[in-house]
Amino acid sequence: MFDCRDEVWALTKQLVRIESIVNEGGEKVMSQSLHTLIYSYPYFQQHIEHIIYQQTENDEQERYNVIAFIKGTKNPSNKTVILMGHIDTVGIDDFSLKEQALDPDALAQALHQEELPEAVKNHLLSGEFEFGRGVLDMKSGVASHLYLLKYYSEHPEELEGNLMMVFECDEEDGSHGIISALSELKRLRELHGFDYIAAINADFVSPRYNGDPNRYIYKGTVGKLLPSFFITGSETHVGSCFEGIDPNFIAAHLTRQISYNPALCNEAFGETTVPPVSLKQMDLKPTYTVQTALSAYVYFNFFIHSWSPKEVLELLKVEAETAFATALSEFKQHYATYSKVSGEPMNDILWEPRVMTYEDMDSILQNEHGEAYTLHMDAFKEQLLQQTDLDTRMFAARVVEEAWKWMPNKNPAIIMFYSSLYSPRIEVTGKNDKEQNLLEALDSALEIVQPTYPHPIVTKNFFPYISDMSFVALSDDEAGISAVSTNNPGWGTKHYVDYEAIRAINVPVINIGPYGYDAHKQYERMERNFTLNIVPNLTNEVVKNLIGSR
Structure with a gap:
């Protein structure tokens, strides 16, 4: 030696x-x-x-x-x-x-x-x-x-x-x-x-x-993902808070549902990942107003041993739907209690949990608006690239925020995507x-x-x-890798990885x-x-x- x-x-x-x-x-x-x-x-x-x-x-x-x-x-x-x-x-x-x-x-x-x-x-x-x-x-x-x-x-x-x-x-x-x-x-x-x-x-x-x-x-x-969530609410003046729903309220329930959740630990070969934890939780209001925010943004560190990026999205969609349902249920309970103590009538709450991937939303918008949407988003991404202070995570969030403006149904929703390197x-x-x-x-x-x-x-x-x-080296199949590229709003502009080049070295x-x-x-x-x-x-x-x- x-x-x-x-x-x-x-x-x-x-x-x-x-x-x-x-x-x-x-x-x-x-x-x-x-x-x-x-x-x-x-x-x-x-x-x-x-x-x-x-x-x-x-x-x-x-x-x-x-x-x-x-x-x-x-x-x-x-x-x-x-x-x-x-x-x-x-x-x-x-x-x-x-x-x-x-x-x-x-x-x-x-x-x-x-x-x-x-x-x-x-x-x-x-x-x-x-x-x-x-x-x-x-x-x-x-x-x-x-x-x-x-x-x-x-x-x-x-x-x-x-x-x-x-x-x-x-x-x-x-x-x-x-x-x-x-x-x-x-x-x-x-x-x-x-x-x-x-x-x-x-x-x-x-x-x-x-x-x-x-x-x-x-x-x-270990593998590492950054599952991210763009959360929209229904804006309202804080003096009439039950006339809308704060996306931060939904985001808080989402973080509570996902962070430190041992059900989201991935076991393989007798070894288990640590659970996901939030790395950012914020709303996207640019300045102070007395209106609730239009949207919020949350992302989580997520380690994997055997799950694919596609499987992680499927797992987290269930968690997001659970968190959304819990938030709405609690909102209704609080509203009912407030209505009782204030003597003000309670309006019907018609919102339902709505969770979709970025790929799903993008497909809806392409079908709805066609070339007008795709050309607008391409131009928007090019404009965003000029903002050198935007990292890949905020770049992705801004793309989703812009795409959301084209949605015909503006009821509260959670949009899931990946915003960083896999x-x-x-x-x-x-x-x-x-x-x-x-x-x-x-x-x-x-x-x-x-x-x-x-x-x-x-x-x-x-x-x-x-x-x-x-x-x-690469253990994921093509479907697993595709879930990364099709669900990253910055893919091909702000962010790109040639995963096939990795597979070629292997x-x-x-x-x-x-x-x-x-x-x-x-x-x-x-x-x-x-x-x-x-x-x-x-x-x-x-x-x-x-x-x-x-």
Whole structure:
């Protein structure tokens, strides 16, 4: 096994000190520095065509991926293993010690002078943890891959295949990096005849519960959707509140119905997703008035293991209908009580729960208005694209809001749609030769490495966080993917993903990454032994089992 702690740590600090907050310009500096570092290796000076500096595609930001590969010379083979990792981080606004956030050594010294939570203080004093933005998520993982890249660039004779590195930007937001890398992976496959047999990501892992002693290796990954709801009410003056219905009232019932609902957890292979939770709830009134809002907007994080995007819409339609019915029932009860105490007569309430998908509404409007509607909406979307402050989620909401104006029936309704990126779920279960070979390579590697480490290294089926693993394979069928494209109002304008390009690569992927705590928080920290020693050695053993010399 490699004695690599010091070198991987030096690489980690070098990367952490380069600010690469997503969407803020530093990613470009990070990729330039990474390209310069890799190019300094003699192998790449002799094979300059083996390192690619790739600008992302269809991206509002200027940023780049760095892709590099080594061709093994022991027994030349098309078999190719991909090592992947993202080079961007989240911001540092949460740090009380912002000036030290990107300098692990200075941050550690400064933290000794701070009042810290007990667990954080214990980790700091132990000397076994390193702190800093990106030190866990995931520049130490990138450093592990860089160590292996340098080693095999000096020893290509130990490879019976090829080793590909994909260092991608924009993982923390829109995944433009890995999605753009797909075209380059396809080009390289066609040019060099590569057969992508496995991918290893190096994103961070953390304890799953307090006191959890395990360090996890994940086979495949959770999928993530952003189901969204445009809710219309019936506007009224607040002094006559029962003459209309506030869409915020319906939205509140919808959030209560969906958020934290364990019936919406998806179990597969003995593992269960966390339930959905609301990420935004708002009305769409532009300014203060004493009228109730015309519409509200809610969206939810939704993790999946086995459900398709189509199935999620079907499940949530039932929940939305239940929430709508509950809201109307409660509204009528409140109205009846108010009527009794005020002595004012109660009017009939004729509204009924009405829930439809964006695809359903769009079809109704096309049938009703024909070309006039489609031309108007195309022009409206083009106009919206000029508003650069609109993210994909608000862009989608504004499209639905505009389309709703064309609806002949303006009674209260809930329109369901997807407003952001679908990160596909991936199962790696041994269902084909590539998956089986990867799982066997991992099992053999664990047999070698586990005796050298005091804590259990445990494999699980689904990486539990959003990651770029989702974009190298596809478990969904065409109907599942179609539900994403036909129900995203920004599809083809503000948002587009070539899911067939993912299916074309379709390589089984596992995650072997740094271990630590508080990713995306000010006390982000990683454990030295597992991160700097176990991760590169375990990854290397898997590589050797797949394409190396034993």
